[in-house]
Amino acid sequence: MNIAEVARAAGVSNATVSRALSGRGSVSPATRERVLAAANELGYVVSQAASTLSSGRTRNVGVVLPFLDKWFFTQVLAGAQRRLVDSGYDVTLYNLEGDGSERRTVFDDFLLRQRVDAVIAVSLELDENEVSRLHALGKPLVGVGGPIPGVQTLQIDDAVAAHLATQHLISLGHTSLAHIGGDEASDADFHMPIKRRRGFAAAIEEAGLRPAGFVGADFTLEGGYRAAKQILGSPERPTAIFAASDEMAFGAILAARDLGLLVPHDVSIIGIDGHPQAEFFGLSTIAQYPRRQGARAAEILLAGLAGSAPPPSEVPFELITRTSTARPRP
Amino acid sequence: MNIAEVARAAGVSNATVSRALSGRGSVSPATRERVLAAANELGYVVSQAASTLSSGRTRNVGVVLPFLDKWFFTQVLAGAQRRLVDSGYDVTLYNLEGDGSERRTVFDDFLLRQRVDAVIAVSLELDENEVSRLHALGKPLVGVGGPIPGVQTLQIDDAVAAHLATQHLISLGHTSLAHIGGDEASDADFHMPIKRRRGFAAAIEEAGLRPAGFVGADFTLEGGYRAAKQILGSPERPTAIFAASDEMAFGAILAARDLGLLVPHDVSIIGIDGHPQAEFFGLSTIAQYPRRQGARAAEILLAGLAGSAPPPSEVPFELITRTSTARPRP
DNA sequence: TTGAAAGCGCTAACAG
């Protein structure tokens, strides 16, 4: 089943079928109708390979991400995929987790095979070589959640978000605030934990306070739990904890409970993310919307591919207060 | 940069370059060496589109799944992707979540564009039309975690796994066991909850016991929490709960705590999955290994594409006992 | 083992 058969059935040329089906070039309504009917009748679907070879367009977007087992990443992926599939694009997944060899393969081989029209890079911290590889593709490229030199990136302002979270605690009257942030490993891989730490520090300082503690963790529930145990077990127990992610904040809530502390009366806890389980835990948080970020990234690419102006790209986040934060006990 | 330039640089024909680079057909070691050097030198990478058009092979596998925000699915995806990328295959993601229109598009359009050499279908319950569409592709197809009529599927035996979990509780001496399984919605979408419920019922019956309760939930933490609250709040409180998933079991553990019950002394709790957080919660569970399931599915496809015999496809699972299960209080 | 050459199926100038 190829374009020629459809052409024959519709009594037109291959070119006209191509035009009618792709929407590129003009075809009279009547002819279009006939072509569509014939294609439908025959169950014809265009061969991507042939189309790509001839046009240079793949109708395929690559999404590169560092892990698949974190809520944020899968949300971005889902949001992007949804938007792209709606516009007729495939999504090819490049998961960088694992040893470095995977990374090399992706950058040295896969991305170069002219398999994609554009790339979405999620939370990637790339070395110079990788960045230049990406640029060398000469394809639209947008980042989500991690800055890539010279590439438009969608991400919340981590420092501001952290500042907002901390501010919320301070405005409730807390003066003894601790922070659970990234550990050495996550600091090395991502800028985000460092920025959030800075936002925390800035808010503390502006309020004329001094931080009551910092413990690094690995952005998991268990890591947050351990960190909180450490923080809350100290003699000078702080009355509030700002965790750099919701998952760690969940851990902190569980730790507080295990220590016999009441949240929020003995200790207020806030996170960042807007994780679906935050509601269950009653966690106040700075919600970001990774799904929308992914969708937005897709829209920017789509606009780029269509040659139209990119949509605005502010990345919203907002404070959501629940029952995990309150005034400190007098 | 195309094959001809490499051919010229290496002083051979296009055909020889193709053979040397693809490994198909014989090339003398010396020539191969020269071709590889030239290709490397020039930074040549084959054009997928041209290769596909000419050979009919896409080096691309489609993975179709119902959600992206469940641990099980992303693990399968990651495992499959990893294995495939190692063999030079791309993975194109088809996420069916959302309204039915997405589904239609995927089955009516995307999968038919000859974009994939094979398909992995994860936890899909397909209607007849979808199944026939898939079969009509004439491509290797393997399912993971959900049976598709006429398709080789990798999945644990849910009834046996549930039986094992229940048996574990019974062998500890529990005689009053409740089950948290799927609610109407999940029962409608998947067979799995029903099979696990049957395994539970069978084990109970074999032991000459009567089930002490069943509550349906939605396979989330919160759902498990609510269900457990209901179960544990009843006057005839059971001493053990078998939850159909680890996430729901986590919820049950939290519910027990909130009710002032000690796990495992007042109530033993077991799940199914082997979720990474199970260790943190001390949850006994039937661990399955979705990542391996994904990898194994990829291997089966790869074998199919290579025309070799498929690897064995038992799907292992095992009881992992932690601190959430113990003998009932005397 | 190697080369020549015929496609694979579609798109996009170009001409009409």
Next chain:
DNA sequence: CTGTTAGCGCTTTCAA
């Protein structure tokens, strides 16, 4: 608006 035609870049017979 529509048809003709020349590729797109690679793989694969077929011959040598």
